[in-house]
Amino acid sequence: MRKFIYTLSAIMSACAGVILVFMAALTFADIVMRLFWAPIPGVYEVVAFLGVAVAGFVLPRSSLMKAHVGVDFVVERVSPRARMITLIVTRILVAAFFLITAWYFVDMAESFIAAKNVTMTLRLPFYPVVFVMAFSFLVEAIVAVYQMLEREEKE
Numbered sequence: 001m002r003k004f005i006y007t008l009s010a011i012m013s014a015c016a017g018v019i020l021v022f023m024a025a026l027t028f029a030d031i032v033m034r035l036f037w038a039p040i041p042g043v044y045e046v047v048a049f050l051g052v053a054v055a056g057f058v059l060p061r062s063s064l065m066k067a068h069v070g071v072d073f074v075v076e077r078v079s080p081r082a083r084m085i086t087l088i089v090t091r092i093l094v095a096a097f098f099l100i101t102a103w104y105f106v107d108m109a110e111s112f113i114a115a116k117n118v119t120m121t122l123r124l125p126f127y128p129v130v131f132v133m134a135f136s137f138l139v140e141a142i143v144a145v146y147q148m149l150e151r152e153e154k155e
Contacts, residue, residue: 005146008139009060016057023050042122049129056136060143091148098141105134 030043062068075083109130117126 001146002150005060005143006064009064009143012057012136012139013061016054019050019054019057023047023054042119042124045119045122045124049124052129053132056133059136059140063140063143063147088148091144095141095144095148098137098144102134102137102141105130105137109134 026040026043027047030040033039075086078086109127112125112127112130118124119126
């Protein structure tokens with residue numbers, strides 16, 4: 001499970017990096033084109049969609065690397081047993097939150113498909129971005145469960 005989680009999160013993180021570079025290039029190209037009074041139509045929509053994908057794709061890796069904000073000064077002052085209980089409870093809550101949110105995103109994407117919601121300029125459908133977030137949140141929930149199980153094995 002460890003290899004799968006780390007490989008998947010690394011792939012997602014690499015995709016986020018590629019998308020980020022593409023966003024920067026697209027934004028730069030739009031700025032250059034504006035100098036010639038010919039901006040690229042729909043850049044704002046594309047960059048917004050890609051920004052959502054970047055945010056979702058980096059979640060699992062940042063959790064695995066513990067790059068998120070933590071409240072270590074509180075947890076460090078309690079006993080090892082209390083620390084373990086706190087970790088287990090928070091991981092369960094995190095996993096539940098991300099699973100419920102992923103399910104909500106799938107439901108939202110399905111409603112976007114049914115309503116045929118699209119962006120105003122390029123007429124891009126909204127649902128692919130919502131499915132990306134659902135997938136990212138599902139992976140994040142799996143990471144939370146993995147971190148809880150990994151911690152129990154070390155104890």
